[in-house]
Amino acid sequence: MASATVEDYLKHIYLLEQADMDNPVAMGRLATTVGVAPGTATAMIKTLANAHLVDYEPRGGVRLTSTGQQMALHVVRRHRLVELLLVEVLSLDWSLVHHEAEQLEHAISDIVLEKIDALLGYPTVDPHGDPIPTAKGHLKYVQPVSLTDCKPGQQGRIARVSDQDTQFLQFAERHRLTPGMGITIDAYDKYGDAVTVSPKHCDSVTLGTNAASKIFVALSKKS
Amino acid sequence: MASATVEDYLKHIYLLEQADMDNPVAMGRLATTVGVAPGTATAMIKTLANAHLVDYEPRGGVRLTSTGQQMALHVVRRHRLVELLLVEVLSLDWSLVHHEAEQLEHAISDIVLEKIDALLGYPTVDPHGDPIPTAKGHLKYVQPVSLTDCKPGQQGRIARVSDQDTQFLQFAERHRLTPGMGITIDAYDKYGDAVTVSPKHCDSVTLGTNAASKIFVALSKKS
DNA sequence: ATTTTTATTTTGTCTATCCAAAATTCCGGT
DNA sequence: ACCGGAATTTTGGATAGACAAAATAAAAAT
Incomplete structure (x- = not known):
């Protein structure tokens, strides 16, 4: 061990x-x-x-090596499941969760881990939107796509905001369009040139395709 | 630390x-x-x-020393609250909890600990019936009293079965009246000479006062 | 092509924790 | 009062993990 x-x-x-x-x-x-x-x-x-x-x-x-990666994924799985447990079940403030999980990830046995997984309903992402590896160490790899390539109803998390402009970044920040944030695509009006998205637990925002093209999303598996 | x-x-x-x-x-x-x-x-x-x-x-x-005891109680508190969490929330088999808690007790921060305490409803005993020290390190010491001194509605855990008779011990065993078991006093009929108790998760039993006097219970604080 | 800078590796030490086995102390039996 | 065995403490040595500072290699700048 x-x-x-x-x-x-x-x-x-x-x-x-x-x-x-x-x-x-x-x-x-x-x-x-x-x-x-x-x-x-x-x-x-x-x-x-x-x-x-x-x-x-x-x-x-x-x-x-592949053995090393396997073990790393197992640690990451524990870390992320623990984070989720702390947020969802123990309602711990999410800003504290990472730090706490840092300790706990080394003390959780496989048996307990699977119980946690079950209790949480076999989730695929942690509170930051990062994917949770499976027990076998598989990770659904998601190539981030631009918001303009998303369809209404899809969900995911923001992977990247590809613009250096402070104004734009502040705008994104203000509307919670920050990397890691989980979002839902509400509407995509091609002709109206607009995409509407809802960051998790926040008000929805409507963006022009110009802005939307700068925001990349890692989609969750089919919802 | x-x-x-x-x-x-x-x-x-x-x-x-x-x-x-x-x-x-x-x-x-x-x-x-x-x-x-x-x-x-x-x-x-x-x-x-x-x-x-x-x-x-x-x-x-x-x-x-008293400092040492304070720290020991803090560890014991973590251990016992974790055990209870594992049993109650994660439905882990209770024969495994002790071993698991052994690891986790060193990885739980105070913040998380208090969340667990709250989630479990500020319990006073762990799954084995052992008392859980408070955050300040106080332990309610409970002088075990005979079942004949209990009143209906009271709860506690069996502390001692004071009889050496094998028959009686087997009887107690069969009805789950074993040390550590949490029980509720359902009824006490003075004139009928009978006490009825329910071991946790088990069928209730009615005992004559003669038998009841041999069973000692550590009562939980007022329920 | 040198020199300077930066990143990495070595080397020498340190602390916490553990074990095995030798040395000590104490206690009960004579 | 003495002896033998059990419990305890000492001693010597091991291992994991960490630091600081000197030595080296590689990359950048001149």
């Missing part, structure tokens, strides 16, 4: 790989996200490499 | 003190219940004594 420390390294490597298009993860980056000195990370990575959980080229970065 | 290891030592010292009428806890006993070699326990106890969490006389055993 992997220690909590090892689990943390694996999880962070996984998340960093994801966030950087599957490129190998640089040591410095890993060290700071795990929260240790660089030398510490190097040492740990060597032992992970010995255990065949990562592939490691000195000065070339790390990347998970 | 105390490490999980330290928390475990404190918890076990507390439980052993309780189980042995507040006598100081012998090293060997402590070592085996914590699951370490005797020398390891001695070493740890020295550091706990330095931190003023225990009083320690070489070869005289250990006993918690």
Whole structure:
């Protein structure tokens, strides 16, 4: 059984790989996200490499092996299911949930985990809209699509807001159109040049296709 | 913040003190219940004594200081609330809960703990009938009273069955009148010489006062 | 092509926790 | 008063994980 420390390294490597298009993860980056000195990370990575959980080229970065990825996904699953449990069942403020789950993810057995999964109705996304891997470590990969490519009724979460303009970002922020937010597409009026969407728990917004094209959504599986 | 290891030592010292009428806890006993070699326990106890969490006389055993006891109670509270959560909310088989809670008790923050407490309706006993310390570390000590001293409507858990007769013990066993079991007093008919009680989740039983006088109950606070 | 900067790896230490086995102390039986 | 065994403490050593600071390699800038 992997220690909590090892689990943390694996999880962070996984998340960093994801966030950087599957490129190998640089040591410095890993060290700071795990929260240790660089030398510490190097040492740990060597032992992970010995255990065949990562592939490691000195000065070339790390990347998970398939065994390592499997384990990482298992940690991520625990993390996200716990987050959801804390929000949905214990009504914990969602800003606190991530931090709490950070501890709990290492203390949940498989048996308890499956009970949580069942209690929550086998959810597919956590409170941030991030996908929850299945027990077998499968993750539904969703290529984000522009809002202009969505159809009414679809649901998903905002994956990216591709504009650097402060005004636009502030507008998006004001209407809760921020990455991670779960949204529903209410209407798409091609001729009226407008898309109406509802961010979860917030008022709906109508955007021109021009603006809508800058917002990318990861759709949930068929709703 | 105390490490999980330290928390475990404190918890076990507390439980052993309780189980042995507040006598100081012998090293060997402590070592085996914590699951370490005797020398390891001695070493740890020295550091706990330095931190003023225990009083320690070489070869005289250990006993918690009031600070140590406070911390131990906090761990016990987490343990027992988690057990109850697992049973009541996640419907985990109760034979598994103790083991699971053993891990989780070290990963629950105060915030989450109070949410659990609230969700469960501020319970006073765990699934085994053991009392749950309050957030401030108070434990309602309940002097067990004979069933013949109970009034209808009262609830509690069986503390003791004071008879050595096998027949009687088997009778008690059959009707789930075993130590730790939570029960409700349904009726007490003084003139009919009978007490009727319902063990939790089981059929009610009616006992003559003769038998009832042999069964001692730790009553929950006013229900 | 050098020099400078930055990232990474090494090296030497530290703490917490554990074990095994030797040394000690105490207690009951003679 | 003495001895033997049980409990306890010491001693010596191991492992996981972490840091700081020196050494090195690679990348950038001149």
